[in-house]
Amino acid sequence: MSIVLAVFASAVAAAAPQDQAPQPPVAAVHAELAATALFVLRDDAIWTCDGNGRNARQWSPVGRPIATPLELAPDGRCFALAQGGLGLLDERGDVRTLDAFDGWASRPIWSADGRALAFGTTEQTVGEGAVWLCTDTGAPKGLLRLPAEHGYAGEPAFAPDGTLLAFAAEVSHEVEQSHDVVFVRHKSRVEVFDRATGKRTVACEQAGEIFAVAWSPDGRHLAFELDGTVLVVPMAGPTPGPARRLLTRVRNGGPFAWSPDGGAVLAARSGVSAGPGAHPVDAILLAPLHGEPRELALPTTIYDCAFAPGGAWLAVTDGECRLLRVDVATGAQQVLLTGCEHWSPVWWRPAPTARAPDDSASDDSGK
Secondary structure (H helix, E strand, C coil): CHHHHHHHHHHHHHHCCCCCCCCCCCCCCCHHHHHEEEEEEECCEEEEEECCCCCCEECCCCCCCCCCCEEECCCCCEEEEECCCEEEEECCCCEEEEECCCCEECCCEECCCCCCEEEEEECCCCCCEEEEEECCCCCCCCEEEEECCCCCEEEEEECCCCCEEEEEEEEEEEEEEECCEEEEEEEEEEEEEECCCCCEEEEEEEECCEEEEEECCCCCEEEEEECCEEEEEECCCCCCCCCEEEECCCCCCCCCEECCCCCEEEEEEEEECCCCCCCEEEEEEEEECCCCCEEEECCCCEEEEEECCCCCEEEEEECCCCEEEEECCCCCEEEEECCECCCCCEEEEECCCCCCCCCCCCCCCCC
8 A cells, every 4th residue: 555655646746847846845734823814025916825824825916016115004905005106005906096205215104093104205315304194094185294303204103002103313414434435423313293283202312323113012112223223212101211222233124023912122133154154144033121132043034024913923034035934932933935025024914804705816826
Protein backbone atom coordinates (compact mmCIF):
# COMPACT_ATOMS: atom_id res chain seq x y z
CA MET A 1 0.00 0.00 0.00
CA SER A 2 2.81 2.43 0.91
CA ILE A 3 4.44 1.76 -2.48
CA VAL A 4 1.18 2.61 -4.29
CA LEU A 5 0.82 5.86 -2.33
CA ALA A 6 4.40 6.81 -3.08
CA VAL A 7 3.90 6.21 -6.81
CA PHE A 8 0.64 8.20 -6.75
CA ALA A 9 2.34 11.13 -4.98
CA SER A 10 5.17 11.11 -7.52
CA ALA A 11 2.68 11.15 -10.37
CA VAL A 12 0.80 14.11 -8.89
CA ALA A 13 4.05 16.02 -8.42
CA ALA A 14 5.08 15.32 -11.99
CA ALA A 15 1.71 16.51 -13.29
CA ALA A 16 1.89 19.85 -11.40
CA PRO A 17 2.69 22.86 -13.59
CA GLN A 18 6.41 23.50 -13.60
CA ASP A 19 6.11 27.31 -13.86
CA GLN A 20 4.24 27.81 -10.58
CA ALA A 21 6.06 29.71 -7.85
CA PRO A 22 6.98 27.67 -4.76
CA GLN A 23 4.10 27.63 -2.31
CA PRO A 24 4.58 28.60 1.36
CA PRO A 25 4.19 25.85 3.93
CA VAL A 26 0.69 25.47 5.32
CA ALA A 27 0.40 27.59 8.46
CA ALA A 28 -1.14 26.21 11.62
CA VAL A 29 -4.86 26.95 11.86
CA HIS A 30 -6.17 28.92 14.83
CA ALA A 31 -9.95 29.08 15.05
CA GLU A 32 -10.07 32.63 16.39
CA LEU A 33 -8.05 33.91 13.42
CA ALA A 34 -10.51 32.51 10.86
CA ALA A 35 -12.83 35.40 11.79
CA THR A 36 -10.18 38.02 10.95
CA ALA A 37 -9.03 39.44 7.62
CA LEU A 38 -5.55 40.42 6.43
CA PHE A 39 -4.93 42.80 3.52
CA VAL A 40 -1.69 43.34 1.56
CA LEU A 41 -0.56 44.62 -1.82
CA ARG A 42 0.28 41.88 -4.32
CA ASP A 43 0.54 41.86 -8.13
CA ASP A 44 -0.38 45.58 -8.31
CA ALA A 45 -3.64 44.83 -6.48
CA ILE A 46 -5.09 44.53 -2.99
CA TRP A 47 -5.28 40.93 -1.75
CA THR A 48 -6.96 39.54 1.32
CA CYS A 49 -6.90 36.29 3.31
CA ASP A 50 -7.95 35.21 6.77
CA GLY A 51 -5.59 35.22 9.74
CA ASN A 52 -4.51 31.65 8.93
CA GLY A 53 -3.52 32.53 5.35
CA ARG A 54 -6.60 30.69 4.02
CA ASN A 55 -9.17 31.86 1.43
CA ALA A 56 -6.68 34.17 -0.30
CA ARG A 57 -8.21 36.20 -3.12
CA GLN A 58 -7.74 39.44 -4.99
CA TRP A 59 -9.88 42.12 -3.33
CA SER A 60 -9.50 44.99 -5.78
CA PRO A 61 -10.69 44.51 -9.39
CA VAL A 62 -8.39 43.07 -12.04
CA GLY A 63 -6.90 45.76 -14.26
CA ARG A 64 -6.92 48.52 -11.64
CA PRO A 65 -3.34 49.02 -10.39
CA ILE A 66 -3.12 50.06 -6.76
CA ALA A 67 -0.41 52.27 -5.30
CA THR A 68 0.23 53.90 -1.96
CA PRO A 69 -0.64 55.98 -0.01
CA LEU A 70 -3.83 54.24 1.08
CA GLU A 71 -5.40 53.06 4.34
CA LEU A 72 -8.06 50.47 5.17
CA ALA A 73 -11.22 51.65 6.92
CA PRO A 74 -11.85 50.35 10.46
CA ASP A 75 -14.72 48.15 9.20
CA GLY A 76 -12.54 46.66 6.44
CA ARG A 77 -14.97 47.62 3.66
CA CYS A 78 -13.10 50.35 1.78
CA PHE A 79 -9.73 52.06 1.43
CA ALA A 80 -8.98 55.75 1.66
CA LEU A 81 -6.75 56.91 -1.21
CA ALA A 82 -4.68 60.11 -1.13
CA GLN A 83 -3.41 60.38 -4.70
CA GLY A 84 -3.97 63.89 -6.06
CA GLY A 85 -7.23 63.96 -4.15
CA LEU A 86 -8.91 62.19 -1.27
CA GLY A 87 -11.23 59.34 -2.22
CA LEU A 88 -12.72 56.04 -1.03
CA LEU A 89 -12.14 52.81 -2.99
CA ASP A 90 -14.58 49.94 -2.53
CA GLU A 91 -14.30 46.27 -3.54
CA ARG A 92 -16.14 46.89 -6.82
CA GLY A 93 -13.39 49.31 -7.85
CA ASP A 94 -15.57 52.40 -7.53
CA VAL A 95 -13.88 55.51 -6.12
CA ARG A 96 -15.96 58.16 -4.38
CA THR A 97 -14.05 61.44 -4.40
CA LEU A 98 -14.24 63.41 -1.15
CA ASP A 99 -12.10 66.44 -1.98
CA ALA A 100 -9.00 67.70 -3.77
CA PHE A 101 -5.83 69.11 -2.24
CA ASP A 102 -2.45 70.46 -3.28
CA GLY A 103 0.78 68.67 -2.53
CA TRP A 104 2.18 65.18 -2.07
CA ALA A 105 0.23 63.20 0.54
CA SER A 106 1.21 60.78 3.28
CA ARG A 107 -0.74 57.66 4.23
CA PRO A 108 -4.21 58.78 5.39
CA ILE A 109 -5.40 57.93 8.91
CA TRP A 110 -8.98 57.03 9.91
CA SER A 111 -10.78 57.87 13.12
CA ALA A 112 -11.96 54.76 14.98
CA ASP A 113 -15.60 55.33 13.98
CA GLY A 114 -14.70 55.66 10.28
CA ARG A 115 -16.26 59.12 10.04
CA ALA A 116 -13.10 61.25 9.73
CA LEU A 117 -9.77 61.10 7.87
CA ALA A 118 -6.51 62.98 8.28
CA PHE A 119 -3.28 63.04 6.28
CA GLY A 120 -0.17 65.16 5.83
CA THR A 121 1.06 66.82 2.66
CA THR A 122 4.38 68.15 1.42
CA GLU A 123 3.73 71.39 -0.40
CA GLN A 124 5.78 73.41 -2.88
CA THR A 125 9.24 72.73 -1.45
CA VAL A 126 10.73 70.09 0.80
CA GLY A 127 10.16 70.94 4.44
CA GLU A 128 6.85 72.69 3.93
CA GLY A 129 3.52 71.00 4.52
CA ALA A 130 0.33 70.74 6.50
CA VAL A 131 -2.11 68.29 8.04
CA TRP A 132 -5.51 68.05 6.37
CA LEU A 133 -8.68 66.88 8.12
CA CYS A 134 -11.80 65.51 6.45
CA THR A 135 -14.37 65.95 9.21
CA ASP A 136 -17.10 63.72 7.72
CA THR A 137 -16.45 60.99 5.14
CA GLY A 138 -20.19 60.49 4.70
CA ALA A 139 -20.96 64.09 3.71
CA PRO A 140 -17.64 65.92 3.18
CA LYS A 141 -17.81 69.68 3.66
CA GLY A 142 -14.30 70.47 2.49
CA LEU A 143 -10.91 69.77 4.01
CA LEU A 144 -9.61 71.65 7.03
CA ARG A 145 -5.93 72.64 6.71
CA LEU A 146 -3.78 72.64 9.85
CA PRO A 147 -0.38 74.18 9.06
CA ALA A 148 2.64 74.35 11.33
CA GLU A 149 4.00 77.72 12.41
CA HIS A 150 7.01 76.97 10.24
CA GLY A 151 8.00 74.08 7.96
CA TYR A 152 6.36 70.67 7.98
CA ALA A 153 3.26 69.34 9.70
CA GLY A 154 2.40 65.65 9.45
CA GLU A 155 2.01 62.24 11.10
CA PRO A 156 -1.61 62.76 12.26
CA ALA A 157 -3.19 60.40 14.80
CA PHE A 158 -6.77 60.44 16.12
CA ALA A 159 -7.51 59.90 19.80
CA PRO A 160 -9.56 56.72 20.37
CA ASP A 161 -12.82 58.68 20.74
CA GLY A 162 -12.03 60.81 17.67
CA THR A 163 -12.38 64.15 19.47
CA LEU A 164 -8.68 65.04 19.35
CA LEU A 165 -6.15 64.93 16.53
CA ALA A 166 -2.45 64.83 17.39
CA PHE A 167 0.21 65.62 14.79
CA ALA A 168 3.86 66.58 14.42
CA ALA A 169 4.76 70.19 13.61
CA GLU A 170 8.09 71.82 12.92
CA VAL A 171 8.95 74.86 15.02
CA SER A 172 12.24 75.77 13.34
CA HIS A 173 15.12 74.35 11.36
CA GLU A 174 18.69 75.39 10.65
CA VAL A 175 20.66 74.23 7.62
CA GLU A 176 24.39 73.66 7.96
CA GLN A 177 26.74 72.57 5.18
CA SER A 178 30.12 70.96 5.68
CA HIS A 179 31.94 70.13 2.44
CA ASP A 180 29.40 68.05 0.47
CA VAL A 181 27.23 67.15 3.45
CA VAL A 182 24.13 69.13 4.42
CA PHE A 183 22.81 68.95 8.00
CA VAL A 184 19.33 70.11 8.95
CA ARG A 185 18.74 70.72 12.64
CA HIS A 186 15.04 70.58 13.47
CA LYS A 187 13.02 71.67 16.44
CA SER A 188 9.62 69.98 16.51
CA ARG A 189 6.55 69.60 18.67
CA VAL A 190 3.55 67.32 19.03
CA GLU A 191 0.37 69.38 18.83
CA VAL A 192 -3.15 68.30 19.74
CA PHE A 193 -6.11 69.79 17.87
CA ASP A 194 -9.51 69.77 19.60
CA ARG A 195 -12.07 69.15 16.85
CA ALA A 196 -14.93 70.66 18.86
CA THR A 197 -13.28 73.94 19.85
CA GLY A 198 -10.53 74.33 17.24
CA LYS A 199 -7.97 74.85 20.01
CA ARG A 200 -4.39 73.65 19.47
CA THR A 201 -2.32 72.53 22.47
CA VAL A 202 1.39 71.73 22.55
CA ALA A 203 1.88 68.28 24.10
CA CYS A 204 5.67 68.23 23.82
CA GLU A 205 8.52 70.15 22.17
CA GLN A 206 11.91 68.60 21.40
CA ALA A 207 15.01 69.15 19.29
CA GLY A 208 14.85 66.82 16.27
CA GLU A 209 12.41 65.62 13.63
CA ILE A 210 9.28 63.63 14.48
CA PHE A 211 8.54 60.62 12.24
CA ALA A 212 5.44 59.06 13.87
CA VAL A 213 2.73 59.84 16.45
CA ALA A 214 0.28 57.35 18.05
CA TRP A 215 -2.34 57.48 20.82
CA SER A 216 -2.62 54.66 23.32
CA PRO A 217 -5.92 52.73 23.04
CA ASP A 218 -7.21 54.27 26.28
CA GLY A 219 -6.25 57.80 25.20
CA ARG A 220 -4.08 58.37 28.29
CA HIS A 221 -0.70 58.52 26.51
CA LEU A 222 0.81 59.83 23.28
CA ALA A 223 3.86 58.06 21.86
CA PHE A 224 6.04 59.58 19.18
CA GLU A 225 9.25 58.75 17.34
CA LEU A 226 11.91 61.46 17.33
CA ASP A 227 15.10 60.82 15.35
CA GLY A 228 15.31 57.14 16.25
CA THR A 229 14.03 57.51 19.82
CA VAL A 230 10.55 56.59 21.08
CA LEU A 231 9.10 58.90 23.73
CA VAL A 232 5.76 58.86 25.54
CA VAL A 233 3.77 61.77 27.01
CA PRO A 234 1.03 61.30 29.66
CA MET A 235 -2.22 62.93 28.48
CA ALA A 236 -4.69 61.95 31.21
CA GLY A 237 -4.35 65.10 33.32
CA PRO A 238 -5.50 68.67 32.63
CA THR A 239 -2.12 69.38 31.01
CA PRO A 240 0.31 67.01 29.23
CA GLY A 241 2.97 65.43 31.43
CA PRO A 242 6.73 65.31 30.78
CA ALA A 243 8.03 63.19 27.90
CA ARG A 244 9.73 59.95 28.90
CA ARG A 245 12.03 57.84 26.72
CA LEU A 246 11.01 54.23 26.01
CA LEU A 247 13.35 53.12 23.19
CA THR A 248 16.46 54.20 21.33
CA ARG A 249 18.02 53.21 17.99
CA VAL A 250 14.70 52.54 16.25
CA ARG A 251 14.28 52.89 12.50
CA ASN A 252 12.99 56.30 11.42
CA GLY A 253 9.69 55.98 9.59
CA GLY A 254 9.38 52.25 10.34
CA PRO A 255 6.38 50.42 11.83
CA PHE A 256 5.00 52.24 14.87
CA ALA A 257 1.90 51.28 16.89
CA TRP A 258 0.46 50.51 20.30
CA SER A 259 -0.57 46.98 21.17
CA PRO A 260 -4.38 46.65 21.33
CA ASP A 261 -4.31 46.37 25.13
CA GLY A 262 -2.15 49.50 25.43
CA GLY A 263 0.56 47.55 27.22
CA ALA A 264 3.43 48.25 24.81
CA VAL A 265 4.62 50.41 21.92
CA LEU A 266 5.90 48.63 18.80
CA ALA A 267 8.80 49.89 16.69
CA ALA A 268 11.49 48.33 14.48
CA ARG A 269 15.27 48.30 14.73
CA SER A 270 17.58 47.60 11.80
CA GLY A 271 20.81 45.64 11.94
CA VAL A 272 23.15 43.33 10.02
CA SER A 273 23.42 39.56 10.41
CA ALA A 274 26.60 38.14 11.93
CA GLY A 275 29.15 35.95 10.17
CA PRO A 276 29.81 35.33 6.48
CA GLY A 277 27.17 36.50 4.02
CA ALA A 278 26.11 39.40 6.23
CA HIS A 279 22.78 40.92 5.18
CA PRO A 280 20.26 43.42 6.60
CA VAL A 281 18.04 42.06 9.36
CA ASP A 282 15.41 43.76 11.49
CA ALA A 283 13.87 43.21 14.89
CA ILE A 284 10.44 44.09 16.25
CA LEU A 285 10.68 45.91 19.56
CA LEU A 286 7.85 45.89 22.11
CA ALA A 287 8.38 48.50 24.82
CA PRO A 288 6.05 48.49 27.84
CA LEU A 289 5.35 51.70 29.71
CA HIS A 290 7.20 50.19 32.67
CA GLY A 291 9.82 47.48 32.39
CA GLU A 292 12.33 46.26 29.84
CA PRO A 293 11.52 46.06 26.10
CA ARG A 294 11.28 42.71 24.32
CA GLU A 295 12.84 41.98 20.94
CA LEU A 296 11.42 39.66 18.26
CA ALA A 297 14.22 39.09 15.75
CA LEU A 298 13.50 38.36 12.09
CA PRO A 299 15.99 36.93 9.58
CA THR A 300 15.15 39.66 7.04
CA THR A 301 14.03 43.26 6.76
CA ILE A 302 10.60 44.45 7.87
CA TYR A 303 8.40 46.78 5.86
CA ASP A 304 5.24 46.94 7.96
CA CYS A 305 3.56 45.31 10.97
CA ALA A 306 -0.02 45.06 12.20
CA PHE A 307 -1.44 43.56 15.38
CA ALA A 308 -4.24 41.00 15.19
CA PRO A 309 -7.48 42.34 16.70
CA GLY A 310 -6.80 40.44 19.94
CA GLY A 311 -3.13 41.43 20.07
CA ALA A 312 -1.69 37.91 20.39
CA TRP A 313 -0.29 37.88 16.85
CA LEU A 314 1.51 40.20 14.46
CA ALA A 315 1.34 40.29 10.67
CA VAL A 316 4.58 41.36 9.01
CA THR A 317 5.46 42.14 5.39
CA ASP A 318 9.16 41.52 4.87
CA GLY A 319 12.01 42.10 2.44
CA GLU A 320 11.44 38.71 0.83
CA CYS A 321 7.97 39.74 -0.38
CA ARG A 322 6.23 37.54 2.19
CA LEU A 323 3.36 37.98 4.61
CA LEU A 324 4.39 36.47 7.95
CA ARG A 325 2.42 35.72 11.09
CA VAL A 326 4.40 36.16 14.30
CA ASP A 327 3.37 34.87 17.73
CA VAL A 328 3.86 37.84 20.07
CA ALA A 329 4.47 35.61 23.10
CA THR A 330 7.04 33.25 21.55
CA GLY A 331 8.30 34.99 18.42
CA ALA A 332 7.43 31.91 16.31
CA GLN A 333 6.96 32.81 12.65
CA GLN A 334 4.95 31.27 9.83
CA VAL A 335 4.59 32.27 6.19
CA LEU A 336 1.00 33.02 5.15
CA LEU A 337 1.48 34.44 1.63
CA THR A 338 4.32 34.92 -0.84
CA GLY A 339 4.65 37.27 -3.80
CA CYS A 340 3.63 40.44 -1.92
CA GLU A 341 4.98 43.78 -3.05
CA HIS A 342 8.25 44.37 -1.22
CA TRP A 343 6.92 47.74 -0.03
CA SER A 344 3.47 46.46 0.93
CA PRO A 345 1.70 47.79 4.01
CA VAL A 346 -0.34 45.23 5.96
CA TRP A 347 -3.71 45.60 7.69
CA TRP A 348 -5.44 43.22 10.11
CA ARG A 349 -9.13 43.64 10.94
CA PRO A 350 -12.08 41.61 12.19
CA ALA A 351 -13.58 40.00 9.09
CA PRO A 352 -16.36 42.13 7.56
CA THR A 353 -19.83 40.58 7.76
CA ALA A 354 -20.60 38.22 4.89
CA ARG A 355 -21.57 39.69 1.53
CA ALA A 356 -23.46 38.05 -1.31
CA PRO A 357 -21.16 35.85 -3.45
CA ASP A 358 -19.26 37.79 -6.11
CA ASP A 359 -18.76 35.82 -9.32
CA SER A 360 -15.96 38.15 -10.38
CA ALA A 361 -13.80 37.33 -7.36
CA SER A 362 -10.40 35.86 -8.21
CA ASP A 363 -9.62 32.23 -7.52
CA ASP A 364 -8.00 31.63 -4.12
CA SER A 365 -5.36 29.27 -5.45
CA GLY A 366 -2.84 32.05 -6.03
CA LYS A 367 -1.02 31.64 -2.73
